[in-house]
Amino acid sequence: MSQTTQDFADRGAGGGPGQGGIWRKPDSLWEATAPPAPELPVLRDHAQADLLVIGGGFTGLSAALHAAEAGRRVVVLEASELGRGASGRNNGQVIPTLTRPDPDDMVARFGGEAGERFVALVRDSAADLFDLIRRLGIDCAAEQTGWVQPVHSPGRIRIAERRVEQWGRRGAPVELLDRAAVSKILGTDAYFGGWINRSGGHINPLALVRGLAARAVAAGAAVHVNSPALSVERQNDCWVARTPQGAVTADRLILGTNGYAAAVFPEIRTEVVPVLSWQMATAPLDESVRRAILPGRQAMSDTHGDLRFMRHTADGRLVSGGALLIPVNGPDRLRRIVGERLAGMFPALRGVAFDHVWNGRIAMTTDYFPRVHRLGPNGFAWAGCNGRGVALSVALGREMARAALGRDPAELALPFTPPTPLPFNELLQRVGPLKILQYRWNDSREIA
Template identity: 40%
Template sequence: MLNDARSHGLWEKTAIPAPLTISLSGALTADVVIVGGGFTGLSAALHLAEAGRSAVVLEGNEVGFGGSGRNVGLINAGMWVMPNDLPGELGNIHGERLLQLLGDGPQVVMSIIDKHGIECELERSGTLHCAVGASGLKEINERARQWQKRGAPVEILDAAETAARIGTNAYAGALLDRRAGTLQPLAYARGLANAALNAGARLHTGSPVHSYAQEGTGWKVSTAAGSVTAKWVIVATDAYSEGPWAKVRREQVHLPYFNLATRPLSSSLRHSILPGREGVWDTKEILSSFRMDRAGRLVFGSVGALRNTGTAIHTSWAKRSLARLFPQLGPVEFEYEWYGKIGMTDNALPRFHRFERNIVGFSGYNGRGIAPGTVFGRVLARHVLGELKEADLPLPVTDMKDPSFRGLKESYYEVGAQLAHFSGERF
């Protein structure tokens, strides 16, 4: 994408075609203007259009350019934070409300895919959060206990059951979440865009917003060659925010994350490695994740950026890791490699911002963008439609606040991941 093979890698090569769009030119009016063409913005546009409202999406680059088109593709329920910690962070009302919303998030994603016939390699087999050692086993047992208390269909697998599902003896156990699954993320973003367009929304790519101003009782949002005037503005740019809402990016610490994809595996290897097509990640501090795509490529990822010295270090580490996890693979070569940025907030929870009157947005997905982005887009649409008052939203209004030492932390994450991977898996 934008002539960068390391921005979207495998996903760009195997996704359904992007809808035909043009950049904004001239002056438009609408009920709502949405800034950002990722999961949140496209979901909001789809639900607004289905409700009969006129919605215009302005995307600075291409559909799914940011985190929506680069991520691993795990449709997770909930956030990284333990379920019982959310009420402590947000209060009982918002905490339990958010848990319910995000716990149901994967089903919302899957129902949208089914309704609109989106071709995005959807797998409904669940995900496996794998325990590394005794401390990891303690962590997933507690996470399962807290979700089970809320009626979630999760269970703990022992080491033997985990090995049978994954094809490696590396883990002490795993938390199987049957709510979850995997998909091809860029294909899903493009499918959302097609669904929104078919419902009547308008979408302009290559249209970065450079300013906005009050216009009567609404807002005029301007690009280099045009403008949209609307009563409501939804800001859906998250970790890749630039222009008037660059402060959304500044509120987050960027954590780089890369993915590497093998060539399609043989039939026998596909039967021994993830035969059920679950998505996997582990409990290490510098975690690893892996999954299988529809063609049988093993997609393996971890923290780090594939640039400068990081490319060789992370790629070499990944080969060593796969050799330990799956010796049956033999020598591994990667067909695709790509990376992006995860926007991390100080409490690992998303934010709701009211930037001005009738200018709102959710952000800060902390590496859990597919289901939260989709359901938060629907929530924003319902808020604009008047179906949900501000007091009924899943998150309280949060003031913008820049994290301390953001630049230093981002450098530490990138360099630290290289140091860890340079020495990791050598013995």
């Protein structure tokens, strides 16, 4: 099983051409504001470990931290620099739900006990993340102010009612909101109601990645950057990964690469469809404008298929974003499209400058369920965040660490399924952005 480095340089990302015609990722706001990354080495020798973690994002660093805190020898291989994947380049919203499936859907999909364990993991994922940030003292601009999902048409209030009923039945801190309540929270009359989960919020995601890495190293883990796993195989009852300048032999393996998995495990790589998620940040807003928009500083993402989302930052900016059919000239086009969209909801934002535009690759599945897998003896993986990766990744990293440390997986919130590669995956990646047209058509219609 070989791995190339092609997946570690985004093509067509809209940030301008670099050497050799490869398009370089545009810098994010988070890179401009996060505390410095810890100094981490490249792997240049042969290391022995109890646990090998491939991927230095939320999943891998959470797994490494929890395993190292339990006294295990842990080695992490990150193909690039910390946070250069989606973990460090997303909107930073901490959302304790899946994108489409509701709790009853999860139970129906994974079975009674296993499904309810997974529901509980999702339900508690945001609260557990903020508790972890406080316990470790990670400086990542964390604000547990809640997450609100407004509905964009009268008919979609049924979505809010269903989710409040199902999550509330399982003890989540949720509340149904009428139109007046949503208008008060958001500062706009553009929505028809919605619901809120008060355990959610937002963080600086790159700062969280760097903070988790620093705490994992302090707990004893060895984290290596610019060390892609070129091959992974079983030898003498161990996992062996080879990098350009070294190798790791370990008893157990966790794969946490999500939408950036290359060809090491092709059956996992081809069961998700990586898509670019675009983000943009305003220049710091006047205090009067900031207080009129999301005055309670909640995170917000709505019920549009062509999603509207936003949150404030610690330095007074509004971070939003959107989807593009094609990435060509992406930053300028996104400024125009999303800028007009925001100004339609908040006239005070008309003409505001957006001084950062960036993107990251998220892994989508066709049914919006994540995929959790066993990788042979003592190997575990998951993929398919579907835009809900912050809290979910950290929680699943912890659970996979527990499984790797010997806990019975049947007792954990790990709903294992076999990999299901998608036929014509490369074609799906090419035509996937056309789904935006379908989403926009559906968004324009009343959903009964």
